[in-house]
Amino acid sequence: MKLPDLTELALRNLRESLLRNSLTTVGISVGVASLVAMLSLGIGLQQMASRRLVKSGLFDTIIASSRREMRGMGREEERNGPIPGQSRILDEAARLEIEGMPNVSEAYPDIRFATELRFEDKPHLTTISALPQSAKGNDSFDGMQGSFFSSDTAPEAILQKSFAEELLGKTPPLGAPDPNVADLAKPLLGKELTMRYAQRAASLAPQAAQGSDPDSNSGNDFAGVSYSVVSREQKLEIVGVSDLDPESMRGPTRAKVFLPLKLAESLHVMQPTDLRELSRDSDQPVYSSISVRVKNPAQIQVVEDAIKKMGFTTFSIADASRGLRQFFGVLYAFLGIFGSLALMVASIGIVNTLVMAILERRREIGIMKAIGASDADVKKLFFAEAGAMGILGGMLGVVLGWAIGQLINFGTNIYLKRQSLPAEHFWAVPWWLVGFAIGFAFVVSLVSGLYPAGRAARLDPVQALRYE
Amino acid sequence: MTTAPIVPASSTTEAIRSENVCRHYRMGDTVIRAVDGVSLEVPAGQFVALLGSSGSGKSSMLNLIAGLDTPTSGSVIVQNRELAKLSREELAKYRLHVVGMVFQSFNLIASMTLIENVELPLRFAEVDRGQRESMAREALERVGLKARVHHRPSELSGGEQQRAALARALINRPKLLLADEPTGNLDSHTGTEIMNMLRGFNRQLGMTVVMVTHERGLAERYAQRMVFLADGKMVDDRPNRPAPEAQS
Numbered sequence: 001m002k003l004p005d006l007t008e009l010a011l012r013n014l015r016e017s018l019l020r021n022s023l024t025t026v027g028i029s030v031g032v033a034s035l036v037a038m039l040s041l042g043i044g045l046q047q048m049a050s051r052r053l054v055k056s057g058l059f060d061t062i063i064a065s066s067r068r069e070m071r072g073m074g075r076e077e078e079r080n081g082p083i084p085g086q087s088r089i090l091d092e093a094a095r096l097e098i099e100g101m102p103n104v105s106e107a108y109p110d111i112r113f114a115t116e117l118r119f120e121d122k123p124h125l126t127t128i129s130a131l132p133q134s135a136k137g138n139d140s141f142d143g144m145q146g147s148f149f150s151s152d153t154a155p156e157a158i159l160q161k162s163f164a165e166e167l168l169g170k171t172p173p174l175g176a177p178d179p180n181v182a183d184l185a186k187p188l189l190g191k192e193l194t195m196r197y198a199q200r201a202a203s204l205a206p207q208a209a210q211g212s213d214p215d216s217n218s219g220n221d222f223a224g225v226s227y228s229v230v231s232r233e234q235k236l237e238i239v240g241v242s243d244l245d246p247e248s249m250r251g252p253t254r255a256k257v258f259l260p261l262k263l264a265e266s267l268h269v270m271q272p273t274d275l276r277e278l279s280r281d282s283d284q285p286v287y288s289s290i291s292v293r294v295k296n297p298a299q300i301q302v303v304e305d306a307i308k309k310m311g312f313t314t315f316s317i318a319d320a321s322r323g324l325r326q327f328f329g330v331l332y333a334f335l336g337i338f339g340s341l342a343l344m345v346a347s348i349g350i351v352n353t354l355v356m357a358i359l360e361r362r363r364e365i366g367i368m369k370a371i372g373a374s375d376a377d378v379k380k381l382f383f384a385e386a387g388a389m390g391i392l393g394g395m396l397g398v399v400l401g402w403a404i405g406q407l408i409n410f411g412t413n414i415y416l417k418r419q420s421l422p423a424e425h426f427w428a429v430p431w432w433l434v435g436f437a438i439g440f441a442f443v444v445s446l447v448s449g450l451y452p453a454g455r456a457a458r459l460d461p462v463q464a465l466r467y468e
Numbered sequence: 469m470t471t472a473p474i475v476p477a478s479s480t481t482e483a484i485r486s487e488n489v490c491r492h493y494r495m496g497d498t499v500i501r502a503v504d505g506v507s508l509e510v511p512a513g514q515f516v517a518l519l520g521s522s523g524s525g526k527s528s529m530l531n532l533i534a535g536l537d538t539p540t541s542g543s544v545i546v547q548n549r550e551l552a553k554l555s556r557e558e559l560a561k562y563r564l565h566v567v568g569m570v571f572q573s574f575n576l577i578a579s580m581t582l583i584e585n586v587e588l589p590l591r592f593a594e595v596d597r598g599q600r601e602s603m604a605r606e607a608l609e610r611v612g613l614k615a616r617v618h619h620r621p622s623e624l625s626g627g628e629q630q631r632a633a634l635a636r637a638l639i640n641r642p643k644l645l646l647a648d649e650p651t652g653n654l655d656s657h658t659g660t661e662i663m664n665m666l667r668g669f670n671r672q673l674g675m676t677v678v679m680v681t682h683e684r685g686l687a688e689r690y691a692q693r694m695v696f697l698a699d700g701k702m703v704d705d706r707p708n709r710p711a712p713e714a715q716s
Contacts, residue, residue: 001591001592001594002591002594004597005591009591012579012580013579016579363575364577366575367575367576367577368577368588368592369536369560369563370534370536370563370569370571370575371563371564371569371588371589371592371636371637372560372561372563372564372565372589372592372593372640373560373564373592374556374557374560374561374592375556375557375560376557377560377592461536462531462536462537465536465571465575
């Protein structure tokens with residue numbers, strides 16, 4: 001029998017025992033719904049976790065540093081690689097080379113220095129670091145008061161909450177609750193800070209003042225190459241106060257004040273590496289480390305290896321993300337097995353329904369055989385009925401599973417809102433899951449139909465025709 | 469049907485030949501000899517009545533000829549095909565293309581309309597949808613059910629149902645029409661109507677008809693030959709001159 005005829009007859013037969021077949025189909029759909037609900041929860045949670053991780057900038061960032069930075073640290077890499085003192089310098093050329101690699105979205109120098117900031121004529125010593133404009137999406141700036149830098153060269157600063165507390169003299173005693181970031185930001189936003197710093201000038205001759213008030217300079221003359229250090233000041237406007245700590249990963253060296261990257265570069269602040277690279281006869285900047293952002297966290301290892309080949313030391317926490325993927329693999333399997341259990345129960349329903357149908361339609365099977373139906377025709381007809389129930393149940397189940405997911409998501413978000421937490425979308429039904437769920441229901445139904453269809457096909461027509 | 473073993477025919481006009489055919493059933497320790505050594509030759513185009521009382525083995529014999537059952541021993545050769553040597557698949561094709569059957573209880577599928585019932589064998593034969601419908605309509609028209617094509621069997625009288633069953637039996641233009649007590653559930657007037665149709669197909673289409681009945685009168689009026697069975701054995705085989713025109 002041809003497939004359209006089979007389908008038509010199967011659907012007609014399913015309509016004949018509408019209640020029973022509907023209940024069986026609903027059984028399948030509940031099974032599929034539970035599978036879809038479980039898996040979409042797992043997928044949603046994974047997506048949420050990777051969204052968070054990508055946003056945190058931890059999983060798509062490689063920190064590359066010159067091997068010269070490792071002198072005397074006795075690390076394995078130092079022992080295995082070239083002598084740190086002779087290895088490649090992390091300069092602008094190296095930065096551009098890294099930025100030009102495939103899968104790299106940007107590579108920016110890690111500019112970091114300790115200096116004095118004056119606020120309302122009081123000096124405060126702190127560590128400053130520079131941020132590119134792309135850091136705006138970093139979730140460390142979620143809940144930030146004020147705004148991100150208006151441009152990459154604007155004389156603006158973002159303060160970390162603890163530094164804001166320091167400026168206002170509001171550092172809470174240990175154990176006391178943190179003050180609200182909005183209260184801290186109000187008196188600070190738009191105010192001016194004066195940053196005093198040491199500028200590295202490229203030539204021996206004292207330069208004309210670029211900033212204001214060059215109050216001292218000192219000359220150095222070293223192996224024919226020389227530079228001068230000039231004390232300068234830069235006025236900065238406070239544009240934002242961040243609630244979270246964007247540099248929590250860096251431990252004690254973390255910065256509490258952030259400047260736009262291009263601005264920080266143009267200041268030519270004296271860096272510790274400058275002393276070390278004195279022998280170089282180039283005025284190109286040299287960096288102690290650069291941050292490399294990859295386009296896709298999955299490519300982090302490839303990029304990291306390429307940077308290592310250039311002779312630099314790298315650091316990333318890709319290993320942690322590998323562990324995370326493994327965790328989600330186990331979670332999927334676990335949720336999938338639980339979700340499938342309901343479908344397995346439903347498959348027993350299919351067997352039951354079809355065996356009942358054989359008993360009821362014994363005579364009909366006999367008639368069909370008497371007028372020329374082959375065993376294969378009868379078998380295919382029962383398969384088609386099982387398959388149709390599977391596909392219908394699968395489609396209904398996907399809708400049901402999606403609806404359950406939406407409902408749970410909605411309910412959870414109400415709860416999160418009451419707890420003053422931001423709403424989350426931790427439920428995802430991707431298209432492949434829709435296809436997989438319907439396909440799986442179809443296959444499970446066909447497997448369930450194996451026994452009944454075989455039994456119907458083997459029915460003796462003479463016996464079947466005698467059956468009343 | 470190409471794979472079916474072909475048996476050389478003893479005569480070119482022979483439709484059915486059974487040779488010492490037996491069908492025995494085992495029920496516990498007892499063996500029931502439903503058909504017990506029947507040898508029969510039916511020439512093509514003959515109208516044969518199988519007569520006998522209940523349990524004489526006439527329906528079992530018909531099932532063997534129809535390929536619904538297989539003999540315990542002996543052979544049934546229809547249209548030069550030895551049925552016992554056919555596979556289940558080949559037997560299904562044989563039933564589909566060579567044999568048309570009508571039953572005492574009509575055996576229409578209750579959930580289908582008349583036209584769907586009639587076109588069912590065409591579905592098994594994988595005939596195209598468009599062609600199928602016109603063939604089924606034509607067949608129903610031939611048995612006078614043109615106005616009833618979309619009715620379900622339960623909405624029809626017994627006679628109408630048997631006419632529909634006849635239309636279904638003839639849809640694949642079989643060489644052999646097998647009827648098992650075709651008038652058993654009908655009143656005599658309707659029964660005559662059906663018998664006239666059977667005779668019409670036999671005469672006009674040259675179809676071989678084997679009819680099982682326990683009504684001797686009916687056999688005498690329509691059959692060209694009467695074969696009597698008792699306890700699974702053939703006890704008499706005689707030619708008959710049917711009445712020229714059926715009377716109710």
